Amino acid sequence: MSISQGIHDYSRGYATQLDDEDPLKQLRKEFIIPTKADLKSKKLTSPAASNSESGDQNCIYFCGNSLGLQPRRTSERITSHLTSWAKKGVYGHFKEHVDSPLPPYLHVDDVAAELMAPLVGALPEEVAVMQTLTANLHLMMASFYRPTRSKYKIILEGKAFPSDHYAVESQIRHHGIDPQDAMVLIEPEIPGSATISTSHILSTITKNASSTALIILPGVQYYTGQYLDIERITAHAHSLDLIIGWDLAHAVGNVPVQLHAWQVDFAAWCNYKYVNSGPGAIGGLFVHSKHGQVDLSAATDGKVGFRPRLSGWWGGDKAIRFEMGNKFVPIPGAAGFQLSNPSALDTTAVIASLEIFKLTTMGELREKSVALTKYLEDLLLHMPFAENRKEDGLPYRIITPSNTAERGAQLSLLLKPGLLEGVMQILEEAGVVVDERRPDVIRVAPAPLYNTFAEVWDFVHIFIDACFKVESGPRKGDQEVIALQGQDAQGWGQIK
Numbered sequence: 001m002s003i004s005q006g007i008h009d010y011s012r013g014y015a016t017q018l019d020d021e022d023p024l025k026q027l028r029k030e031f032i033i034p035t036k037a038d039l040k041s042k043k044l045t046s047p048a049a050s051n052s053e054s055g056d057q058n059c060i061y062f063c064g065n066s067l068g069l070q071p072r073r074t075s076e077r078i079t080s081h082l083t084s085w086a087k088k089g090v091y092g093h094f095k096e097h098v099d100s101p102l103p104p105y106l107h108v109d110d111v112a113a114e115l116m117a118p119l120v121g122a123l124p125e126e127v128a129v130m131q132t133l134t135a136n137l138h139l140m141m142a143s144f145y146r147p148t149r150s151k152y153k154i155i156l157e158g159k160a161f162p163s164d165h166y167a168v169e170s171q172i173r174h175h176g177i178d179p180q181d182a183m184v185l186i187e188p189e190i191p192g193s194a195t196i197s198t199s200h201i202l203s204t205i206t207k208n209a210s211s212t213a214l215i216i217l218p219g220v221q222y223y224t225g226q227y228l229d230i231e232r233i234t235a236h237a238h239s240l241d242l243i244i245g246w247d248l249a250h251a252v253g254n255v256p257v258q259l260h261a262w263q264v265d266f267a268a269w270c271n272y273k274y275v276n277s278g279p280g281a282i283g284g285l286f287v288h289s290k291h292g293q294v295d296l297s298a299a300t301d302g303k304v305g306f307r308p309r310l311s312g313w314w315g316g317d318k319a320i321r322f323e324m325g326n327k328f329v330p331i332p333g334a335a336g337f338q339l340s341n342p343s344a345l346d347t348t349a350v351i352a353s354l355e356i357f358k359l360t361t362m363g364e365l366r367e368k369s370v371a372l373t374k375y376l377e378d379l380l381l382h383m384p385f386a387e388n389r390k391e392d393g394l395p396y397r398i399i400t401p402s403n404t405a406e407r408g409a410q411l412s413l414l415l416k417p418g419l420l421e422g423v424m425q426i427l428e429e430a431g432v433v434v435d436e437r438r439p440d441v442i443r444v445a446p447a448p449l450y451n452t453f454a455e456v457w458d459f460v461h462i463f464i465d466a467c468f469k470v471e472s473g474p475r476k477g478d479q480e481v482i483a484l485q486g487q488d489a490q491g492w493g494q495i496k
Contacts, residue, residue: 010384015457018375024368024448030356031069031276031450033058036431059431060455060462064447065225065250065410066435068276068353077102077352081345102351105344109314112347113335115354119275119362120248120267120286121258125333128285129271129350130314130342133249134163136268136285137216139337141171143309144243144266144291145214152177153208155215157196158185161222164247168216184208186217194224194399194412201228202236215244219251219267223437225400225410225445227255231262238263249273252284254369254408256362259286266291274409274447276353282346285334292333306330312339356449368448370404375453376411376446377402379460386464395419395467399441410445412437415467422470423463430462 019025035057061069080100084092093105103111112129120127130136145154152175154168169179189200205215215237220227230246237244246267251257253274259267267286271277291307298305309330313321315338317329330336377398380386386394395416400407415423420440427434434444442463446456 010379010382012454012457015375015453018371018453022368022453024360024364025452027356027359028450028452030071030073030359032072033061033069033450034433035059039428039431039433059433060459061433062444062446062451062455062459063433063435064276064449064451065222065254065273065443065445067279068253068273068447069450070278071276071353071356073355074278074349074352077348078345081348102348106318108344108347108351109335109338109342112350112354115351115358116284119252119354119357120269120284121256121262122260122286123289123333125335126260126286126289126292128287128334128338129282129347130285130338132280132283133247133268133270134167136283137164137167137245137247138171139310139339140245140266140268140285140287141167141214141216143307143337144245145171145175146308147172147175147177147182147213151211151213153182153184153212153214155184155186155205155208155212155217157217157221158187159221159223160216160218161247161249164216164218184212194414195221195226195401195406196228198229198232201233205233205237205240205242209240209242212242215242217244217246219246219248219257220254220408220410222250223441223443224412225250225407225443227251227401227406227408230257230264234262234264248284248286250408250410253357253365256366260288263290264288271350271353274449275350276356276449277346277350281349282343285337287334287337289333292336294330294332294336296329306336309337310339314338314341365448369409369446372446372448372451372453372456373407373409373411374404376444376456376460379457380411380413380464383460383464385461395471409447410443413442413444413463415440415442416471419467419470423466426466426469427462430466432459432462 036059037057039059080102084097084100084102088095095104102108109129113127114124116129117124117127131139154172156164156168168183172179172182184204186196186201186204188194188196217228217233219230234244243265245265248257248267248269250273252269252271264286265288269284270281271284272279272281293306295305311328311330315330315336317331320329380398396413398411399414400411417440420436420438420442423442424436434442436442444459
Protein backbone atom coordinates (compact mmCIF):
# COMPACT_ATOMS: atom_id res chain seq x y z
CA MET A 1 0.00 0.00 0.00
CA SER A 2 3.04 2.24 -0.06
CA ILE A 3 2.85 5.02 -2.64
CA SER A 4 5.42 7.31 -1.06
CA GLN A 5 7.35 7.56 -4.34
CA GLY A 6 4.27 8.65 -6.24
CA ILE A 7 2.02 6.66 -8.55
CA HIS A 8 2.51 5.60 -12.14
CA ASP A 9 -0.74 3.74 -12.74
CA TYR A 10 -3.69 6.12 -12.85
CA SER A 11 -6.33 3.51 -13.58
CA ARG A 12 -9.19 2.73 -11.24
CA GLY A 13 -7.96 -0.83 -11.24
CA TYR A 14 -4.87 0.29 -9.35
CA ALA A 15 -7.10 1.92 -6.72
CA THR A 16 -9.07 -1.28 -6.21
CA GLN A 17 -5.79 -3.20 -5.98
CA LEU A 18 -4.72 -0.89 -3.15
CA ASP A 19 -8.04 -1.59 -1.43
CA ASP A 20 -7.59 -5.34 -1.82
CA GLU A 21 -4.16 -5.07 -0.18
CA ASP A 22 -5.39 -2.85 2.64
CA PRO A 23 -4.94 -4.67 5.98
CA LEU A 24 -7.64 -2.46 7.55
CA LYS A 25 -10.30 -3.00 4.88
CA GLN A 26 -12.57 -4.97 7.24
CA LEU A 27 -13.06 -1.89 9.42
CA ARG A 28 -15.27 -0.30 6.77
CA LYS A 29 -17.93 -2.90 7.57
CA GLU A 30 -18.12 -1.47 11.09
CA PHE A 31 -19.80 1.69 9.73
CA ILE A 32 -23.07 2.61 8.06
CA ILE A 33 -22.27 4.27 4.73
CA PRO A 34 -25.19 6.41 3.51
CA THR A 35 -26.41 5.68 0.01
CA LYS A 36 -26.89 8.35 -2.63
CA ALA A 37 -30.63 7.72 -2.36
CA ASP A 38 -30.46 8.25 1.41
CA LEU A 39 -28.86 11.66 0.92
CA LYS A 40 -31.37 12.80 -1.69
CA SER A 41 -34.50 11.48 0.01
CA LYS A 42 -36.71 13.96 1.84
CA LYS A 43 -37.76 11.20 4.23
CA LEU A 44 -35.76 9.20 6.75
CA THR A 45 -37.92 6.20 5.83
CA SER A 46 -36.57 6.10 2.30
CA PRO A 47 -37.40 2.89 0.39
CA ALA A 48 -33.77 2.73 -0.69
CA ALA A 49 -31.78 0.21 1.34
CA SER A 50 -29.37 2.09 3.58
CA ASN A 51 -25.73 1.12 3.28
CA SER A 52 -26.29 -1.01 0.22
CA GLU A 53 -23.58 -3.54 -0.45
CA SER A 54 -23.62 -2.39 -4.05
CA GLY A 55 -20.62 -0.08 -4.34
CA ASP A 56 -22.24 2.20 -6.91
CA GLN A 57 -25.05 3.03 -4.48
CA ASN A 58 -22.93 4.28 -1.61
CA CYS A 59 -22.12 7.95 -1.37
CA ILE A 60 -18.52 9.11 -1.18
CA TYR A 61 -18.27 10.46 2.35
CA PHE A 62 -15.14 12.56 2.82
CA CYS A 63 -16.49 14.68 5.68
CA GLY A 64 -15.25 12.85 8.76
CA ASN A 65 -13.39 16.02 9.72
CA SER A 66 -16.79 17.58 10.38
CA LEU A 67 -18.96 14.62 11.43
CA GLY A 68 -17.86 11.00 11.40
CA LEU A 69 -20.12 8.22 10.17
CA GLN A 70 -22.19 6.12 12.54
CA PRO A 71 -20.67 2.84 13.72
CA ARG A 72 -23.02 -0.12 13.39
CA ARG A 73 -22.52 -1.00 17.02
CA THR A 74 -23.68 2.42 18.22
CA SER A 75 -27.36 1.48 18.02
CA GLU A 76 -26.62 -1.86 19.70
CA ARG A 77 -24.86 -0.22 22.65
CA ILE A 78 -27.48 2.49 23.01
CA THR A 79 -30.26 -0.09 22.90
CA SER A 80 -28.51 -2.00 25.67
CA HIS A 81 -28.28 1.19 27.73
CA LEU A 82 -31.94 2.03 27.18
CA THR A 83 -32.94 -1.51 28.16
CA SER A 84 -30.95 -1.18 31.37
CA TRP A 85 -32.60 2.13 32.17
CA ALA A 86 -36.05 0.72 31.38
CA LYS A 87 -35.68 -2.46 33.42
CA LYS A 88 -33.45 -1.32 36.29
CA GLY A 89 -34.12 2.36 36.74
CA VAL A 90 -31.84 3.86 39.37
CA TYR A 91 -30.31 0.44 40.07
CA GLY A 92 -28.60 0.76 36.70
CA HIS A 93 -26.07 3.05 38.36
CA PHE A 94 -24.64 0.16 40.34
CA LYS A 95 -25.78 -3.19 38.88
CA GLU A 96 -23.66 -5.20 36.45
CA HIS A 97 -25.44 -7.41 33.90
CA VAL A 98 -23.89 -10.53 32.42
CA ASP A 99 -25.62 -10.00 29.07
CA SER A 100 -24.56 -6.36 28.66
CA PRO A 101 -21.18 -5.09 27.40
CA LEU A 102 -21.72 -1.83 29.26
CA PRO A 103 -20.63 -0.90 32.78
CA PRO A 104 -23.01 0.52 35.41
CA TYR A 105 -23.76 4.20 34.90
CA LEU A 106 -21.56 5.10 37.86
CA HIS A 107 -18.47 3.82 36.07
CA VAL A 108 -19.29 4.50 32.41
CA ASP A 109 -17.02 7.56 32.27
CA ASP A 110 -14.09 5.57 33.70
CA VAL A 111 -14.45 2.89 31.01
CA ALA A 112 -14.66 5.54 28.28
CA ALA A 113 -11.51 7.25 29.58
CA GLU A 114 -9.60 3.96 29.61
CA LEU A 115 -10.58 3.31 26.00
CA MET A 116 -9.76 6.88 24.98
CA ALA A 117 -6.30 7.05 26.54
CA PRO A 118 -4.47 5.10 23.77
CA LEU A 119 -5.80 7.53 21.12
CA VAL A 120 -4.02 10.44 22.78
CA GLY A 121 -0.97 8.70 24.22
CA ALA A 122 -2.04 9.22 27.82
CA LEU A 123 -2.34 7.36 31.08
CA PRO A 124 -6.00 6.43 31.75
CA GLU A 125 -6.06 8.66 34.82
CA GLU A 126 -4.98 11.63 32.67
CA VAL A 127 -8.13 11.43 30.53
CA ALA A 128 -11.75 12.29 31.26
CA VAL A 129 -14.71 11.94 28.88
CA MET A 130 -16.80 14.95 29.88
CA GLN A 131 -18.56 18.14 28.81
CA THR A 132 -17.96 19.55 25.31
CA LEU A 133 -14.89 21.07 23.70
CA THR A 134 -15.44 24.75 24.46
CA ALA A 135 -16.74 24.00 27.96
CA ASN A 136 -13.59 21.99 28.64
CA LEU A 137 -11.39 24.81 27.33
CA HIS A 138 -13.14 27.18 29.73
CA LEU A 139 -12.58 24.75 32.60
CA MET A 140 -8.92 24.47 31.71
CA MET A 141 -8.46 28.22 31.45
CA ALA A 142 -10.19 28.64 34.81
CA SER A 143 -7.44 26.45 36.25
CA PHE A 144 -4.39 27.30 34.14
CA TYR A 145 -4.91 30.96 33.18
CA ARG A 146 -3.71 32.81 36.26
CA PRO A 147 -2.85 36.28 34.94
CA THR A 148 -0.70 38.72 36.90
CA ARG A 149 0.12 42.35 36.31
CA SER A 150 3.20 41.40 34.28
CA LYS A 151 2.17 38.04 32.78
CA TYR A 152 -1.36 38.19 31.42
CA LYS A 153 -1.29 37.39 27.68
CA ILE A 154 -2.68 34.33 25.92
CA ILE A 155 -1.02 33.25 22.68
CA LEU A 156 -3.28 31.59 20.12
CA GLU A 157 -3.43 31.09 16.39
CA GLY A 158 -4.81 33.98 14.36
CA LYS A 159 -7.22 31.76 12.44
CA ALA A 160 -8.20 29.66 15.44
CA PHE A 161 -11.62 28.05 15.27
CA PRO A 162 -14.05 30.85 16.21
CA SER A 163 -15.23 29.13 19.38
CA ASP A 164 -11.64 28.98 20.68
CA HIS A 165 -11.21 32.67 19.96
CA TYR A 166 -14.48 33.50 21.74
CA ALA A 167 -13.51 31.40 24.77
CA VAL A 168 -10.08 33.00 25.10
CA GLU A 169 -11.41 36.51 24.67
CA SER A 170 -14.17 35.97 27.22
CA GLN A 171 -11.73 34.53 29.77
CA ILE A 172 -9.48 37.56 29.38
CA ARG A 173 -12.43 39.92 29.82
CA HIS A 174 -13.53 37.89 32.85
CA HIS A 175 -10.27 38.92 34.52
CA GLY A 176 -10.90 42.57 33.68
CA ILE A 177 -8.20 42.71 31.02
CA ASP A 178 -8.46 44.23 27.53
CA PRO A 179 -8.30 41.45 24.87
CA GLN A 180 -6.74 43.91 22.43
CA ASP A 181 -3.71 44.00 24.69
CA ALA A 182 -3.76 40.43 25.99
CA MET A 183 -4.43 38.29 22.89
CA VAL A 184 -1.34 37.47 20.83
CA LEU A 185 -2.44 36.09 17.46
CA ILE A 186 0.05 34.02 15.45
CA GLU A 187 -0.47 34.75 11.75
CA PRO A 188 1.38 33.24 8.77
CA GLU A 189 4.69 35.05 8.32
CA ILE A 190 4.42 34.90 4.52
CA PRO A 191 1.65 37.10 3.04
CA GLY A 192 -0.88 34.97 1.19
CA SER A 193 0.22 31.77 2.90
CA ALA A 194 -2.36 29.68 4.73
CA THR A 195 0.02 27.75 6.98
CA ILE A 196 2.34 28.73 9.82
CA SER A 197 5.88 27.42 10.13
CA THR A 198 7.05 25.90 13.40
CA SER A 199 9.94 28.36 13.52
CA HIS A 200 7.52 31.28 13.34
CA ILE A 201 5.42 29.84 16.17
CA LEU A 202 8.53 29.39 18.31
CA SER A 203 9.78 32.88 17.63
CA THR A 204 6.40 34.39 18.50
CA ILE A 205 6.36 32.51 21.80
CA THR A 206 9.90 33.65 22.57
CA LYS A 207 9.11 37.27 21.70
CA ASN A 208 6.12 37.37 24.07
CA ALA A 209 7.33 34.99 26.79
CA SER A 210 7.92 37.64 29.44
CA SER A 211 4.29 38.80 29.35
CA THR A 212 2.53 35.51 28.53
CA ALA A 213 0.46 33.52 31.01
CA LEU A 214 -0.86 30.78 28.69
CA ILE A 215 -0.61 29.31 25.18
CA ILE A 216 -3.47 27.50 23.41
CA LEU A 217 -2.91 26.09 19.91
CA PRO A 218 -4.65 23.58 17.61
CA GLY A 219 -3.09 20.15 17.12
CA VAL A 220 -4.48 20.11 13.57
CA GLN A 221 -5.61 23.42 12.12
CA TYR A 222 -9.25 23.07 11.07
CA TYR A 223 -9.07 25.21 7.90
CA THR A 224 -5.85 24.01 6.28
CA GLY A 225 -5.47 20.60 7.93
CA GLN A 226 -1.92 21.48 9.02
CA TYR A 227 -0.60 19.19 11.78
CA LEU A 228 1.47 21.29 14.18
CA ASP A 229 4.62 19.97 15.83
CA ILE A 230 3.06 19.50 19.26
CA GLU A 231 6.14 17.93 20.83
CA ARG A 232 8.60 20.61 19.73
CA ILE A 233 6.32 23.56 20.45
CA THR A 234 5.42 22.21 23.89
CA ALA A 235 9.08 21.69 24.77
CA HIS A 236 9.89 25.24 23.69
CA ALA A 237 7.05 26.67 25.79
CA HIS A 238 8.25 24.75 28.83
CA SER A 239 11.82 25.94 28.31
CA LEU A 240 10.43 29.44 28.86
CA ASP A 241 8.40 28.28 31.89
CA LEU A 242 5.08 28.70 30.06
CA ILE A 243 1.92 26.59 30.33
CA ILE A 244 0.60 25.27 27.01
CA GLY A 245 -2.69 23.60 26.13
CA TRP A 246 -3.92 22.09 22.88
CA ASP A 247 -7.24 21.98 21.06
CA LEU A 248 -7.23 18.48 19.54
CA ALA A 249 -10.66 18.60 17.87
CA HIS A 250 -9.17 17.70 14.48
CA ALA A 251 -6.32 15.59 15.84
CA VAL A 252 -7.88 12.92 18.05
CA GLY A 253 -8.55 9.75 16.08
CA ASN A 254 -6.77 11.35 13.13
CA VAL A 255 -3.06 11.66 13.94
CA PRO A 256 -0.96 9.88 16.58
CA VAL A 257 -0.17 12.02 19.62
CA GLN A 258 1.74 11.26 22.82
CA LEU A 259 0.41 13.79 25.28
CA HIS A 260 1.97 12.24 28.38
CA ALA A 261 5.43 11.70 26.86
CA TRP A 262 5.40 15.16 25.28
CA GLN A 263 4.60 16.70 28.68
CA VAL A 264 1.55 18.57 27.34
CA ASP A 265 -0.07 20.45 30.22
CA PHE A 266 -3.66 20.02 29.07
CA ALA A 267 -5.73 19.30 25.98
CA ALA A 268 -9.40 19.24 25.05
CA TRP A 269 -11.29 17.79 22.10
CA CYS A 270 -14.66 16.82 20.68
CA ASN A 271 -15.55 13.24 19.77
CA TYR A 272 -17.90 13.67 16.81
CA LYS A 273 -15.31 14.03 14.05
CA TYR A 274 -12.73 11.27 13.60
CA VAL A 275 -13.92 9.51 16.78
CA ASN A 276 -17.40 9.05 15.22
CA SER A 277 -19.54 9.41 18.35
CA GLY A 278 -22.40 11.47 16.93
CA PRO A 279 -23.39 15.14 16.55
CA GLY A 280 -22.45 17.20 19.60
CA ALA A 281 -21.04 14.14 21.34
CA ILE A 282 -19.62 14.43 24.83
CA GLY A 283 -16.03 15.67 24.67
CA GLY A 284 -12.64 14.70 26.04
CA LEU A 285 -10.08 16.22 28.37
CA PHE A 286 -6.42 15.55 29.14
CA VAL A 287 -4.62 16.86 32.19
CA HIS A 288 -1.02 15.76 32.65
CA SER A 289 -0.43 13.73 35.80
CA LYS A 290 1.87 16.43 37.20
CA HIS A 291 -1.14 18.77 37.37
CA GLY A 292 -3.67 16.23 38.61
CA GLN A 293 -2.02 15.23 41.86
CA VAL A 294 -4.08 15.43 45.04
CA ASP A 295 -2.69 15.65 48.57
CA LEU A 296 -5.46 13.75 50.29
CA SER A 297 -4.31 14.60 53.81
CA ALA A 298 -4.31 18.31 53.02
CA ALA A 299 -7.62 18.17 51.15
CA THR A 300 -9.41 16.29 53.93
CA ASP A 301 -8.04 18.71 56.53
CA GLY A 302 -9.71 21.61 54.78
CA LYS A 303 -6.60 22.83 52.99
CA VAL A 304 -6.40 22.93 49.21
CA GLY A 305 -3.98 20.12 48.38
CA PHE A 306 -4.71 20.23 44.64
CA ARG A 307 -4.59 22.51 41.64
CA PRO A 308 -7.24 25.28 41.75
CA ARG A 309 -10.20 24.61 39.48
CA LEU A 310 -13.94 25.07 39.05
CA SER A 311 -15.22 22.13 41.07
CA GLY A 312 -18.29 19.93 40.79
CA TRP A 313 -19.81 16.89 42.46
CA TRP A 314 -18.75 14.31 39.87
CA GLY A 315 -15.13 15.33 40.21
CA GLY A 316 -15.15 14.38 43.88
CA ASP A 317 -13.57 11.28 45.37
CA LYS A 318 -15.87 8.33 44.67
CA ALA A 319 -15.18 6.81 48.09
CA ILE A 320 -16.94 9.71 49.82
CA ARG A 321 -19.12 11.04 46.97
CA PHE A 322 -22.35 9.68 48.39
CA GLU A 323 -21.63 10.81 51.92
CA MET A 324 -22.89 14.17 50.67
CA GLY A 325 -20.29 16.19 52.55
CA ASN A 326 -19.36 19.77 51.67
CA LYS A 327 -15.58 19.37 51.59
CA PHE A 328 -14.46 18.85 48.01
CA VAL A 329 -11.76 16.20 47.66
CA PRO A 330 -11.11 15.63 43.94
CA ILE A 331 -10.37 12.39 42.21
CA PRO A 332 -6.66 12.44 41.29
CA GLY A 333 -6.09 13.13 37.61
CA ALA A 334 -8.33 14.50 34.89
CA ALA A 335 -11.48 12.97 36.41
CA GLY A 336 -11.14 15.44 39.27
CA PHE A 337 -11.99 18.26 36.85
CA GLN A 338 -15.44 16.82 36.12
CA LEU A 339 -18.49 18.78 37.20
CA SER A 340 -21.84 17.07 36.85
CA ASN A 341 -22.93 13.50 36.29
CA PRO A 342 -22.04 12.84 32.62
CA SER A 343 -24.74 11.62 30.28
CA ALA A 344 -24.52 7.82 30.25
CA LEU A 345 -26.36 7.85 26.93
CA ASP A 346 -23.77 10.13 25.31
CA THR A 347 -20.86 8.28 26.87
CA THR A 348 -22.23 4.98 25.62
CA ALA A 349 -22.05 6.32 22.05
CA VAL A 350 -18.40 7.24 22.61
CA ILE A 351 -17.64 3.78 23.95
CA ALA A 352 -19.24 2.17 20.88
CA SER A 353 -16.84 3.98 18.58
CA LEU A 354 -13.80 3.50 20.79
CA GLU A 355 -14.39 -0.25 20.68
CA ILE A 356 -13.62 -0.07 16.94
CA PHE A 357 -10.34 1.73 17.61
CA LYS A 358 -9.39 -1.24 19.79
CA LEU A 359 -9.45 -3.39 16.63
CA THR A 360 -6.43 -1.50 15.28
CA THR A 361 -3.81 1.03 16.41
CA MET A 362 -3.25 4.70 15.73
CA GLY A 363 0.00 3.71 14.01
CA GLU A 364 -1.83 1.47 11.55
CA LEU A 365 -4.51 4.07 10.94
CA ARG A 366 -1.87 6.72 10.39
CA GLU A 367 -0.06 4.58 7.81
CA LYS A 368 -3.25 4.15 5.80
CA SER A 369 -4.23 7.79 6.22
CA VAL A 370 -0.87 8.98 4.86
CA ALA A 371 -1.29 6.66 1.89
CA LEU A 372 -4.83 7.88 1.20
CA THR A 373 -3.93 11.58 1.27
CA LYS A 374 -0.76 10.98 -0.76
CA TYR A 375 -2.82 9.16 -3.37
CA LEU A 376 -5.41 11.95 -3.33
CA GLU A 377 -2.72 14.60 -3.71
CA ASP A 378 -1.00 12.78 -6.60
CA LEU A 379 -4.26 12.33 -8.49
CA LEU A 380 -5.30 15.95 -8.00
CA LEU A 381 -1.96 17.29 -9.24
CA HIS A 382 -0.87 14.77 -11.86
CA MET A 383 -3.88 12.83 -13.09
CA PRO A 384 -3.72 12.65 -16.91
CA PHE A 385 -7.46 13.32 -16.89
CA ALA A 386 -6.66 16.78 -15.51
CA GLU A 387 -3.37 17.34 -17.36
CA ASN A 388 -5.08 16.85 -20.71
CA ARG A 389 -7.76 19.42 -19.98
CA LYS A 390 -6.02 22.32 -18.28
CA GLU A 391 -4.99 25.34 -20.31
CA ASP A 392 -4.04 28.01 -17.82
CA GLY A 393 -3.24 25.71 -14.92
CA LEU A 394 -5.51 23.77 -12.61
CA PRO A 395 -8.51 25.70 -11.28
CA TYR A 396 -7.54 24.80 -7.72
CA ARG A 397 -4.52 24.41 -5.47
CA ILE A 398 -3.85 22.44 -2.31
CA ILE A 399 -3.19 24.69 0.69
CA THR A 400 -2.52 21.82 3.12
CA PRO A 401 1.23 21.14 3.60
CA SER A 402 2.66 18.72 1.03
CA ASN A 403 4.86 17.13 3.70
CA THR A 404 2.80 14.18 4.96
CA ALA A 405 4.26 14.59 8.46
CA GLU A 406 2.63 18.04 8.62
CA ARG A 407 -0.93 17.02 7.81
CA GLY A 408 -3.64 14.62 8.90
CA ALA A 409 -6.46 13.05 6.88
CA GLN A 410 -7.60 16.36 5.37
CA LEU A 411 -6.57 18.18 2.20
CA SER A 412 -7.97 21.68 1.79
CA LEU A 413 -8.48 22.75 -1.82
CA LEU A 414 -8.53 26.45 -2.68
CA LEU A 415 -10.64 26.97 -5.81
CA LYS A 416 -10.43 29.84 -8.24
CA PRO A 417 -12.87 32.59 -7.25
CA GLY A 418 -16.45 31.97 -8.29
CA LEU A 419 -16.24 28.18 -8.63
CA LEU A 420 -17.25 27.00 -5.15
CA GLU A 421 -21.03 27.12 -5.36
CA GLY A 422 -21.26 25.40 -8.74
CA VAL A 423 -18.69 22.73 -7.84
CA MET A 424 -20.41 21.94 -4.55
CA GLN A 425 -23.73 21.61 -6.35
CA ILE A 426 -22.29 19.07 -8.79
CA LEU A 427 -20.58 17.14 -5.99
CA GLU A 428 -23.79 16.95 -4.00
CA GLU A 429 -25.74 15.76 -7.03
CA ALA A 430 -23.12 13.04 -7.58
CA GLY A 431 -23.41 11.82 -3.98
CA VAL A 432 -20.09 13.26 -2.79
CA VAL A 433 -20.06 14.66 0.75
CA VAL A 434 -17.33 17.19 1.56
CA ASP A 435 -17.59 20.54 3.28
CA GLU A 436 -16.91 24.10 2.23
CA ARG A 437 -15.34 27.10 3.87
CA ARG A 438 -16.40 30.18 1.98
CA PRO A 439 -15.45 31.90 -0.10
CA ASP A 440 -13.33 29.35 -1.98
CA VAL A 441 -12.16 26.32 0.06
CA ILE A 442 -13.34 22.71 -0.04
CA ARG A 443 -12.10 20.42 2.72
CA VAL A 444 -11.67 16.79 1.69
CA ALA A 445 -11.00 14.21 4.41
CA PRO A 446 -10.77 10.50 3.52
CA ALA A 447 -10.92 8.74 6.90
CA PRO A 448 -8.82 5.57 7.17
CA LEU A 449 -11.42 3.74 9.26
CA TYR A 450 -14.00 3.61 6.47
CA ASN A 451 -12.82 5.28 3.26
CA THR A 452 -11.16 3.56 0.29
CA PHE A 453 -8.69 4.29 -2.47
CA ALA A 454 -11.39 3.62 -5.08
CA GLU A 455 -13.48 6.36 -3.48
CA VAL A 456 -10.50 8.71 -3.75
CA TRP A 457 -10.17 7.87 -7.46
CA ASP A 458 -13.89 8.42 -8.05
CA PHE A 459 -13.89 11.69 -6.11
CA VAL A 460 -10.98 13.13 -8.09
CA HIS A 461 -12.71 12.45 -11.41
CA ILE A 462 -15.99 13.94 -10.24
CA PHE A 463 -14.29 16.95 -8.66
CA ILE A 464 -11.98 17.79 -11.56
CA ASP A 465 -14.77 17.42 -14.08
CA ALA A 466 -16.94 19.70 -11.94
CA CYS A 467 -14.20 22.34 -11.73
CA PHE A 468 -13.67 22.46 -15.48
CA LYS A 469 -17.38 22.47 -16.21
CA VAL A 470 -18.08 25.35 -13.83
CA GLU A 471 -15.00 27.26 -14.98
CA SER A 472 -15.81 26.98 -18.68
CA GLY A 473 -19.57 27.30 -18.34
CA PRO A 474 -22.07 25.71 -20.73
CA ARG A 475 -20.50 25.05 -24.12
CA LYS A 476 -22.01 23.93 -27.38
CA GLY A 477 -21.57 20.21 -27.76
CA ASP A 478 -20.76 19.63 -24.07
CA GLN A 479 -20.71 15.92 -23.46
CA GLU A 480 -22.29 14.25 -20.49
CA VAL A 481 -19.96 12.09 -18.48
CA ILE A 482 -21.13 8.52 -18.08
CA ALA A 483 -21.30 6.75 -14.71
CA LEU A 484 -19.05 8.60 -12.29
CA GLN A 485 -18.01 5.45 -10.51
CA GLY A 486 -16.59 2.25 -11.87
CA GLN A 487 -15.06 3.77 -14.99
CA ASP A 488 -11.39 3.72 -16.01
CA ALA A 489 -9.45 6.86 -16.86
CA GLN A 490 -9.38 5.96 -20.53
CA GLY A 491 -13.18 5.62 -20.61
CA TRP A 492 -13.87 8.94 -18.97
CA GLY A 493 -15.99 11.49 -20.84
CA GLN A 494 -17.79 9.11 -23.22
CA ILE A 495 -21.20 10.06 -24.54
CA LYS A 496 -24.20 8.32 -23.04
